[in-house]
Amino acid sequence: MSESEAADEPMPTIPGSSGDDSEDSEDFDDSYDEMVDVEATDPRVELEKTTYRTDLGIEMAEDARRVSRGELSSAAYWEKYDDDAATEFGDDYRETPNPAVDRDDGTIDEETAETLGCSVGSMASVAAALEASENAADAESKSDGDGDGDDPRWGMVIDLQKCVGCESCTVACKAENRTPPGVSYNVVLEREEGEYPNVSRTNVPRPCMQCEKPPCVQVCPVSATYKMDNGVVNIDYDRCIGCRYCMVACPYDARYFDFGENYDGEFDEGGEVTSPEYGTDRGPREDGESPVGNVRKCNFCHHRLERGEEPACVETCVGDARYMGDLEDTDSDVNELASSSRAFQLKEKEGTDPNVYYLK
Amino acid sequence: MSTNTHETTAAIGGRRLRFAWYVLLVALLAIGGYGGYLRLAEGLRATNLSSTVPWGAWVAFYIYFVGLSAGAFLVSTLSNVFEVDGMHEIEREALFVAIVSMIVALTFVLVDLGRMDRLWHPFAWRQPLSVLSWEVHAYALYIIVLSGELYFSMRRDLVARSEADDGLRGRIAGLLTLGRTETSEESLETDRTWLKRLGMVGIPLAIVFVHGGTGNLFAVAAARSYWFSALFPVIFITSAVVSGMALIALLYVLRARLGSRALDTDLLERMAALFVGFVVLDASLKVLEAFVGIYSLHPGHVESWLTIMTGEMWWSFWVVMVGLGWIAPLVLLHRRDWRRRPALVAAAGASVVLGVIGTRFNIVVPAQIEPALYGLPTGYYVPSTPEWLLSLGIVALGVLIYTIGTELLPLVPRGEIHD
Ligand code: SF4
Ligand code: SF4
Numbered sequence: 001m002s003e004s005e006a007a008d009e010p011m012p013t014i015p016g017s018s019g020d021d022s023e024d025s026e027d028f029d030d031s032y033d034e035m036v037d038v039e040a041t042d043p044r045v046e047l048e049k050t051t052y053r054t055d056l057g058i059e060m061a062e063d064a065r066r067v068s069r070g071e072l073s074s075a076a077y078w079e080k081y082d083d084d085a086a087t088e089f090g091d092d093y094r095e096t097p098n099p100a101v102d103r104d105d106g107t108i109d110e111e112t113a114e115t116l117g118c119s120v121g122s123m124a125s126v127a128a129a130l131e132a133s134e135n136a137a138d139a140e141s142k143s144d145g146d147g148d149g150d151d152p153r154w155g156m157v158i159d160l161q162k163c164v165g166c167e168s169c170t171v172a173c174k175a176e177n178r179t180p181p182g183v184s185y186n187v188v189l190e191r192e193e194g195e196y197p198n199v200s201r202t203n204v205p206r207p208c209m210q211c212e213k214p215p216c217v218q219v220c221p222v223s224a225t226y227k228m229d230n231g232v233v234n235i236d237y238d239r240c241i242g243c244r245y246c247m248v249a250c251p252y253d254a255r256y257f258d259f260g261e262n263y264d265g266e267f268d269e270g271g272e273v274t275s276p277e278y279g280t281d282r283g284p285r286e287d288g289e290s291p292v293g294n295v296r297k298c299n300f301c302h303h304r305l306e307r308g309e310e311p312a313c314v315e316t317c318v319g320d321a322r323y324m325g326d327l328e329d330t331d332s333d334v335n336e337l338a339s340s341s342r343a344f345q346l347k348e349k350e351g352t353d354p355n356v357y358y359l360k
Numbered sequence: 361m362s363t364n365t366h367e368t369t370a371a372i373g374g375r376r377l378r379f380a381w382y383v384l385l386v387a388l389l390a391i392g393g394y395g396g397y398l399r400l401a402e403g404l405r406a407t408n409l410s411s412t413v414p415w416g417a418w419v420a421f422y423i424y425f426v427g428l429s430a431g432a433f434l435v436s437t438l439s440n441v442f443e444v445d446g447m448h449e450i451e452r453e454a455l456f457v458a459i460v461s462m463i464v465a466l467t468f469v470l471v472d473l474g475r476m477d478r479l480w481h482p483f484a485w486r487q488p489l490s491v492l493s494w495e496v497h498a499y500a501l502y503i504i505v506l507s508g509e510l511y512f513s514m515r516r517d518l519v520a521r522s523e524a525d526d527g528l529r530g531r532i533a534g535l536l537t538l539g540r541t542e543t544s545e546e547s548l549e550t551d552r553t554w555l556k557r558l559g560m561v562g563i564p565l566a567i568v569f570v571h572g573g574t575g576n577l578f579a580v581a582a583a584r585s586y587w588f589s590a591l592f593p594v595i596f597i598t599s600a601v602v603s604g605m606a607l608i609a610l611l612y613v614l615r616a617r618l619g620s621r622a623l624d625t626d627l628l629e630r631m632a633a634l635f636v637g638f639v640v641l642d643a644s645l646k647v648l649e650a651f652v653g654i655y656s657l658h659p660g661h662v663e664s665w666l667t668i669m670t671g672e673m674w675w676s677f678w679v680v681m682v683g684l685g686w687i688a689p690l691v692l693l694h695r696r697d698w699r700r701r702p703a704l705v706a707a708a709g710a711s712v713v714l715g716v717i718g719t720r721f722n723i724v725v726p727a728q729i730e731p732a733l734y735g736l737p738t739g740y741y742v743p744s745t746p747e748w749l750l751s752l753g754i755v756a757l758g759v760l761i762y763t764i765g766t767e768l769l770p771l772v773p774r775g776e777i778h779d
Pocket of ligand 1: 207211233252352
C-alpha cells in the first residue's frame with residue numbers, strides 16, 4: 001500500500017491549487033511568472049488610452065483577481081461594481097450578458113454568443129461549425145468536383161512496415177472509448193511466417209474496417225447499425241436489440257458484445273462513463289443500461305473526428321504507422337497511400353470494400 | 361360390459377399418470393425458472409457466449425423449434441391441402457404442435473436478445489435488406505395463418521362441444537367459436553374452403569419464409585463459409601420436415617396409448633414410410649453438402665467439419681445427429697411390418713426428435729469456432745448450466761401448453777373418438 005502511495009507522489013500538481021506545494025514547484029512557477037511579467041503591460045497606461053475611468057478599471061481588475069483567487073465571491077464582486085459599471089458603461093453594459101451572474105455554470109448560451117460574434121460552446125460544436133464552413137468553402141472551390149458532395153470519406157491507412165506491434169493503439173483505444181473487459185475495438189494480430197532462418201513477422205492492427213459495403217449493416221433487423229455519408233459505420237445503442245446478427249456477419253470479427261462486465265476497482269471511475277465514443281455519458285454501467293446488452297465496435301473515434309482530431313490510435317501510434325484522412329480528397333496522404341502499389345485491403349474477395357487500407 | 365370396467369381402471373390409472381405428468385412439468389418449469397432468474401440477474405454473462413461465439417444453445421433451440429413447427433405444419437397440409445387419405449385424424453394435432461413450437465421458438469429468441477426490453481423494435485424499425493427483419497414478420501404472419509387454420513378445422517367440434525358441455529371446456533369452446541355457431545353443411549363447406557386456402561398460403565410461407573428463411577439467415581452470412589451455401593436453406597427445410605413428422609408420429613402413438621383413441625395401423629405405416637423417405641433425403645443432402653465443403657479445402661469449411669466431427673462436442677454429431685437422427689430411425693423402420701408396430705414407430709420418432717437437436721447445434725456453433733482472421737482467438741463454446749436450465753424450462757413450458765391444449769381443445773376430430 002505505502003509503496004503505491006509513494007508512487008503517487010511525483011504526480012504533477014496544479015500550480016497554486018493547494019497551499020502545501022513543495023518548494024521546488026514554487027521556484028519553477030516563479031520562473032514562469034517572471035517570463036510572463038516581462039510581457040505584461042502597465043494597466044494604468046493602457047486604461048488611460050480609453051475613454052472610461054482608469055481608477056474604476058484598476059479597482060475592478062484587482063478585485064477580479066481576488067475573485068479568481070477565491071478571496072472574494074463573484075456575487076459580492078458584482079454587488080460592489082454593478083452600479084458603477086452601469087453608470088460608466090451605460091447601455092453596452094446592460095445589454096451584454098454576464099455569465100457569472102446570469103447563469104449557474106458561468107457560460108452564455110449559443111444564441112447570445114452568436115450575437116456577440118464569438119465562437120463558444122463545446123469543442124465538438126465548434127469543430128462541427130468549422131468543418132461545416134470549411135466544407136462549404138470546399139464545395140464552392142470544387143466546382144467540377146469528383147463530386148458527391150461535402151462529406152469526407154474517412155479512411156485509414158496502416159503501414160505494416162512501420163508497425164512494431166506495440167499495441168499502443170489498443171491501449172489508447174481502450175482509454176479513449178472506455179471499453180469494458182472483453183470489448184476491444186482495436187486489436188493487433190500477429191503472424192509469423194517462414195522457417196528459421198528466414199522468418200518474418202507481421203503485425204496487423206485490426207480496427208473496424210468501416211466497409212463501404214458493410215454486411216453488418218445489411219443484416220441488422222432494426223437498422224440500428226448504419227453507414228454514414230462520411231464512411232463511418234455507426235451503432236445506435238438506443239435501438240439495437242442485441243441479436244448479435246451483425247457479429248456473425250462481420251468478416252473481420254470487428255464487433256464485440258457488451259456483456260456488462262467491468263474493470264471493478266482496477267482504476268478510478270472504471271465503468272463510470274459508458275459510451276464516450278458517441279459523446280454520451282449514460283451513467284454508471286452497473287445499472288445495466290445500454291450499451292450493456294448491445295454490440296459495440298470501433299467508429300474511427302467519431303467524436304474526435306467531429307472536433308477535428310485524429311482517432312486516438314492514430315494519434316498515439318509509436319511507429320507513426322497509421323494515417324487518417326479523407327479518401328476522396330486527392331491531396332490527402334491517405335488517398336495517395338491507398339492507391340500505392342503496396343496498398344491492399346483485408347479479405348478483398350469478400351467484396352466489403354473496407355475503408356481501412358494496409359501497406360505491405 | 362367388460363370394456364366398461366376396463367375403461368374405468370384405465371381412467372383411474374390415467375388420472376394418476378396425469379397428475380404425475382403435471383407435477384413433472386411444474387418441477388421442470390421451476391428448474392427453468394431458476395435458469396431464467398440467473399439470465400435476468402446476470403444478463404448474458406450467465407451464458408458461455410463470447411464475442412467470438414455470439415450465438416449458442418438458445419439460437420440452436422430457436423431454429424430447432426421453428427423447424428419442428430414448419431415440419432408439423434407441412435404434415436397438416438397433407439390432410440387439408442393434398443387430401444391424403446386418413447391424415448385428417450392428425451391434422452389439428454399437427455397444427456396445434458406447430459403453433460406451440462413457434463411460441464417456444466420465439467421465447468428462445470426473446471431470452472437470447474441482449475436487450476429483451478426491445479423485443480418490439482423490429483416492428484417499429486425495419487430494414488428491407490435484413491433477412492432477420494423479414495423473418496420476424498413472417499413468423500408473426502405464420503402464427504396468424506396457423507391459428508386461422510386450426511380455427512376452421514376445429515370449429516364444428518367447438519360448436520358441438522359448447523352445446524354439449526356446460527363446464528369449463530364447453531365455455532372455452534364457446535368463446536373459441538368466435539360467435540360463428542352455425543353448423544349447416546354450407547357453413548362447414550366455407551370452413552373447409554378457408555382451411556384449404558390458408559393451407560395454401562401457409563405452404564410457401566412455411567417453406568420459403570419461415571423455414572427456408574431461417575436457413576437463409578445463416579446462409580447469407582457470407583463471412584462464415586460453412587453457412588454460405590445455397591443448399592443450406594434446403595437442408596433446413598428437409599430436416600424441419602423430418603423433425604416435424606417424427607414428433608407427430610410420436611404424439612400420435614402416445615396419445616393413442618394414453619387416451620382411448622384407436623390406432624390406425626395403415627395411417628401409421630404411411631406416416632412411417634414417408635418419414636423414412638425424408639430421413640434418407642435429409643441425410644443425403646447433408647452428405648453432399650459436407651462433401652463439397654470439405655473438398656474445397658477452404659479453411660472455413662474444413663475447420664468447421666473438423667470441429668463438428670472431432671471437437672469438444674463430437675458426440676453431438678456422431679451420437680445425436682448421426683446415431684439418433686439417421687441410423688436409429690432407418691434401422692427401426694426398415695422393415696414393412698416394423699413400420700406397423702406402434703412402439704417402434706414411436707421409438708424412431710423420439711430418436712429423431714432428439715437427433716435433430718444435434719443437427720441444429722452443429723449448424724450454429726461450429727461455424728463460429730474458426731476465427732474470421734488469422735491471429736484472432738479461436739472460439740470455444742459449450743452451453744453453461746443456466747443456459748441448459750432455462751432451455752429445459754422453456755421446453756417444459758411448451759409441453760405444458762400442449763398438454764393443456766389437448767385437454768381443453770377438440771384436437772381429435774369427433775366421430776373418430778371411440779367411446
Ligand atoms: S469491419 Fe465488420 S463491423 Fe466494421 S463495417 Fe465491416 S462488416 Fe461492419
Ligand atoms: S445486435 Fe444490434 S446492431 Fe447488431 S444486428 Fe442486432 S440489432 Fe443490429
